Amino acid sequence: MSSLRESLPGERARRWLTRFFSPRAMESVFDPFLADLQADWLHAKSTPSAQYTRWSLFSAYASLVAQIAAFAIGSLFGPSYELAPAANSSAPAVDGGVPVTRTSRYAAPLVIAALITFGLFAIMSALIANQPGEEVSDSSIPFILTRLPDPPDPIVEPKPQLPERPEVIPQPQVTGISTTQQSKKPVGLPQGPADDWIKSIQPGFTKPETGLRGSDQSEIPIVRVEPVYPQRALDRGVEGWVEVEFTVTEVGSISEPTILRSHPSGIFNRAALRAIERWKYEPKLVDGQPVARPGMRNRFRFELNKASPRSH
């Protein structure tokens, strides 16, 4: 029985409260609250149809914090509340209760209010640090690094510390370019004006109107963030895919991402939306003006035999 009593909710909180509040305050305010909490909890335990979830318990403790705050405020402005037992027995008694000094009447509520404030900040920082259901892993790295092809062997390394040797050929700028910079220039295509190059090999060529799904280089994201495989699906071995439609804004960011289709429904939607919101595109220029591109689509595949989910 003693173990059951110890395991009842509110026992630890009651021990903590007795350090700060007088027996009279405990008897009239906090003990009734905790007694109702325990009775509610025991009733839910004994009734199969009733459910006392963790959220119910969290809500009850949040109410206890509100109770403490209300009591502290009431002791500041009310006429006859008291908090900690007063050490000065010569102070006037209030309603026949424990004598209260003016110092304890104001200091204790302020201390408790400060504790509540710092406690709320601590809870908020803890919630931000650990999102439930989201596992921090290597797959959550926000940038996808593409391995560049190895540079040709005969390239001579530049020696900037020897400027007196002008005969050394400067290093081509291909070596050492980051992924983002590399993606700005499509590999394998001539670097000059494309229309002129095509016209030189095919007279009469006219540039077709490229739609949103054309091979426009600006439709290739310069920053691709792969989605995090949901831990729940990982545990259950669930695979699937999500098709997302979104708008690329004038500055290249993503807006209004929506789920078009997904399989299985609802399992991977959140992970896909979180990933696509971090993508970046190069702004598309029409007549020198950046334009938005609605109706862009992407499909994320979540497969367990791969190291991480991939997008197409």
Place this chain on the structure above:
Amino acid sequence: MSTNSQTTSIPNSRRFRSDDAPPRLSGKEAVVLELLHDGEQYGLEIVRLSEGRLKRGTVYTTLNRMQQKGYVQSRSEEKPAHVPGIPRRLFRATPYGLRVLAAHELATKFLLQEAPA
């Protein structure tokens, strides 16, 4: 001038009151007295019966204040020794509290021009 000197000598908690002032009843206290009109209730039951008008985080402070005013009184629930947990507390309205509630309702009706002529 004499009034000012008297005011400064009154403690803060009583500065804006006087001993012969009529009893005060807040909106929450009126709700509690309405719900306790028919009998004893636990604090949590009062919150449930209030249908959102009272909050769990403040009802016990309100009940404590009403006890000090004499509007309600409480007793500890008798429970067998083998039943675990803190004994619950039952609250009920005092005759004085019910009179204050009746006066409050009458005054409200009068102020709303609904009292019989």
